[in-house]
Amino acid sequence: MKNTPINYDIVRSKIEESGLASVGKASIREIVRLINVIEKATGEKYIRMEMGVPGLAPSSIGTEAEIAALKRGVASIYPDIEGVEALKNEASRFVKLFLNIEIDPSHCIPTVGSMMGAFASFLVSCRRDIKKDVTLFIDPGFPVQKQQHHVLGFKYETFDVYNYRGEKLRDKLESYLSKGNISTIIYSNPNNPSWICFTIEELKIIGEMANKYDVVVMEDLAYFAMDFRKDYSKPGLPPFQPSVANYTDNYILLISSSKAFSYAGQRIGLMAISDSLFVRKFPDLKRYFSSDTFGYAMIYGAVYSISSGTCHSGQYALHAMLKAANDGEYDFVEDVKEYGEKAKIMKKMFTDNGFRIVYDTDIDQPIADGFYFTFSYPGFTGVQLSEELLYYGISAITLDITGSERKEGMRACVSQVKRTQFADLELRLRKFYEDHPA
Numbered sequence: 001m002k003n004t005p006i007n008y009d010i011v012r013s014k015i016e017e018s019g020l021a022s023v024g025k026a027s028i029r030e031i032v033r034l035i036n037v038i039e040k041a042t043g044e045k046y047i048r049m050e051m052g053v054p055g056l057a058p059s060s061i062g063t064e065a066e067i068a069a070l071k072r073g074v075a076s077i078y079p080d081i082e083g084v085e086a087l088k089n090e091a092s093r094f095v096k097l098f099l100n101i102e103i104d105p106s107h108c109i110p111t112v113g114s115m116m117g118a119f120a121s122f123l124v125s126c127r128r129d130i131k132k133d134v135t136l137f138i139d140p141g142f143p144v145q146k147q148q149h150h151v152l153g154f155k156y157e158t159f160d161v162y163n164y165r166g167e168k169l170r171d172k173l174e175s176y177l178s179k180g181n182i183s184t185i186i187y188s189n190p191n192n193p194s195w196i197c198f199t200i201e202e203l204k205i206i207g208e209m210a211n212k213y214d215v216v217v218m219e220d221l222a223y224f225a226m227d228f229r230k231d232y233s234k235p236g237l238p239p240f241q242p243s244v245a246n247y248t249d250n251y252i253l254l255i256s257s258s259k260a261f262s263y264a265g266q267r268i269g270l271m272a273i274s275d276s277l278f279v280r281k282f283p284d285l286k287r288y289f290s291s292d293t294f295g296y297a298m299i300y301g302a303v304y305s306i307s308s309g310t311c312h313s314g315q316y317a318l319h320a321m322l323k324a325a326n327d328g329e330y331d332f333v334e335d336v337k338e339y340g341e342k343a344k345i346m347k348k349m350f351t352d353n354g355f356r357i358v359y360d361t362d363i364d365q366p367i368a369d370g371f372y373f374t375f376s377y378p379g380f381t382g383v384q385l386s387e388e389l390l391y392y393g394i395s396a397i398t399l400d401i402t403g404s405e406r407k408e409g410m411r412a413c414v415s416q417v418k419r420t421q422f423a424d425l426e427l428r429l430r431k432f433y434e435d436h437p438a
């Protein structure tokens with residue numbers, strides 16, 4: 001029996017019993033399940049960094065508004081598919097005050113999380129032109145959006161942006177878009193999993209390419225305002241959350257309440273479609289929808305078919321949180337800064353013990369400290385490392401499943417790790433370092 005922080009034999013047997021061909025290639029939810037089983041069998045608590053669950057309490061502004069809405073009886077009534085008017089108005093204000101972008105309230109649509117916002121967007125954006133049937137992922141990225149493509153039977157291409165930062169991004173994008181079959185570009189910013197944040201120059205390049213090749217850009221803002229190197233928290237004042245929307249009219253913004261407002265459980269998000277894209281007509285949409293107008297097909301074709309709108313009380317929760325943020329009464333960014341502070345401490349523990357940060361810069365600046373960071377260990381692939389770390393009570397996912405070419409890399413999510421676990425984390429990392437001299 002090997003002397004590892006978590007009982008070697010139990011971990012070994014639970015991995016075998018899981019039936020997973022490879023821990024490193026398992027999905028996030030499969031890893032969650034495996035760690036739950038090992039924790040139960042060993043009685044040991046893991047440093048759980050595999051899943052991006054908010055680690056903070058939800059905003060009481062949201063929960064109180066939701067309770068009040070439920071008490072008013074909204075639960076019995078189907079919500080309007082277009083969304084509650086008050087929420088649409090605050091959403092439009094939010095976009096103006098925090099992104100400095102004008103979007104009409106009628107083009108801001110509540111969704112069942114950004115997950116559903118992305119699904120609905122793919123349904124419309126990827127089918128608007130018969131000649132354009134491929135999505136381009138600027139990776140690394142959120143694996144479930146590729147799963148959505150598999151479920152839908154949609155085609156995609158992907159590249160790892162690691163080697164194409166800055167001006168190099170232009171030629172790389174052009175090499176895909178010039179083929180003429182790309183309908184949609186998707187990326188998250190800040191990026192899950194790497195936490196890179198595109199520079200203004202890069203967003204401008206993406207916008208220019210979208211204009212040149214008439215491609216729709218889906219900008220996934222799941223980590224809105226969470227690049228803590230800049231203060232995006234003041235409504236109406238610069239700096240604003242950077243966005244491709246400054247450089248093209250072909251965009252859909254996906255705004256999630258899950259991380260910025262710690263409201264993941266209620267599955268409420270927003271899709272904001274540019275005013276000009278919303279009203280554009282695409283005859284090929286008629287193959288699937290009753291209307292050829294982009295926004296109409298989105299609401300009365302896609303959103304209607306998927307869920308017939310979005311949970312009524314959740315909309316009131318989001319309305320209240322956005323209104324408080326817009327009015328300058330609720331600093332939602334301050335609430336989530338804890339993630340950045342924890343990341344700074346945790347990254348140092350990793351690098352002090354032989355680990356390296358994989359995506360470590362935004363061109364010429366050190367990468368921000370935020371919800372995720374990426375790491376590797378000399379001599380290991382990510383797949384090997386993910387399994388070996390299980391014996392040390394540390395769980396994370398490999399970058400392999402995110403479209404990254406950095407096969408040595410893993411993603412750590414800081415949200416669920418409590419500060420009270422830092423001592424354990426440090427001990428386990430040190431033991432790993434001793435057992436595997438780099």
Ligand SMILES: Cc1ncc(COP(=O)(O)O)c(C=O)c1O
Nearest residue numbers: 113114115142188192222256258
């Ligand atoms: C990049 C990205 N997009 C979307 C989501 C899902 O957001 P929501 O909870 O609003 O569905 C996540 C959640 O982890 C994410 O990381």
